[in-house]
Amino acid sequence: MLRKLKHLSQHRGAWLLLAAGVLILQLTALGFQFYLGQKPCVLCVYQRAALAGLLLAALIGAIAPKTPLRFVAIVGWLIAAGKTFSLAWEQTQLQLHPPLFATCDFLPKFPQWLPLNQWFPVIFTPTGNCTDKGWEWLSMTMAQWLVGTSGVLFVIGLLVLAVQLPCPRKNRS
Template identity: 40%
Template sequence: MLLLKNLADNPKAWGGLFLSALVLELAALYFQYGLELLPCIMCIYQRTAVFGIMFSALPAMLINNLFTRIMGFVSWGVSAIWGLFIAIEHVDIQTATNPFFATCEIVPNFPSWAPLHEWLPNIFAATGDCGDINWSLLDMSMPQWMIIVFAIYSAILVVVLSSRMILKRSL
């Protein structure tokens, strides 16, 4: 348990978080450009959440202090939970009994001050349909796998934060 408490103090642990999200982003780009699977708006939002997790690790990885760790924990948590909700909604769209009522937007709804789909269209432009299931592994679609991924990121965050709080009281 002491190892978990001290994990956040180690820049290498934050580097591991950064690297794991980077691998997911590279995999997404491989699926998009290597396998020609077109990302839908929900895929783009999940991709954005993974970028959020990746960039949440950067400050504590480079300068590990209380402020950067708190920033990292907050943005990691927001990104992981938001990504989880988006992935669940995406699965609901894919498994809707009436596909006419299960639709998603065509253009990403990014803030006007950060139109990522205009700045980086090769990464953030949505060109696919949310209801299509063009890929599966072990009978699970990509958004179903992303539910697992975001749940793991959320669970790791809860375990690390809990261990820090529990051991702080006992020491």
């Protein structure tokens, strides 16, 4: 199975499948915003940015999956999935245990060299509150679903990284 996973990581189709999955997550978030009236908070906006990083990593992996560029993509995958998990976890904690007075920021703090909220204000401008649960399905909020999804993506990324390492040969005596 591990050999199969390594084989898949060296094919463009697997990377494009990852990219398609992340794109579906992004489009779902936008659908909730524009068609269901859910207002994204600053943590939601940061999660979108982290998922955009995961999409970028998947596209980098798809460019040349049989070259060392694949390792750059895997590391990007792990960083983006880990950041998405961390942000979704933080939002979940705010939703489950809302503080009495604290709220989240009203404006995102992106680096000066990457002002996503200025370049794509429709996607990266927060209008909601981090403690609002909004939509739920099977008693779980969108942030809770993203904790699970990004956690699974992180574990898969770890497995993909692990299978890239050469395995020691057993001596046959």
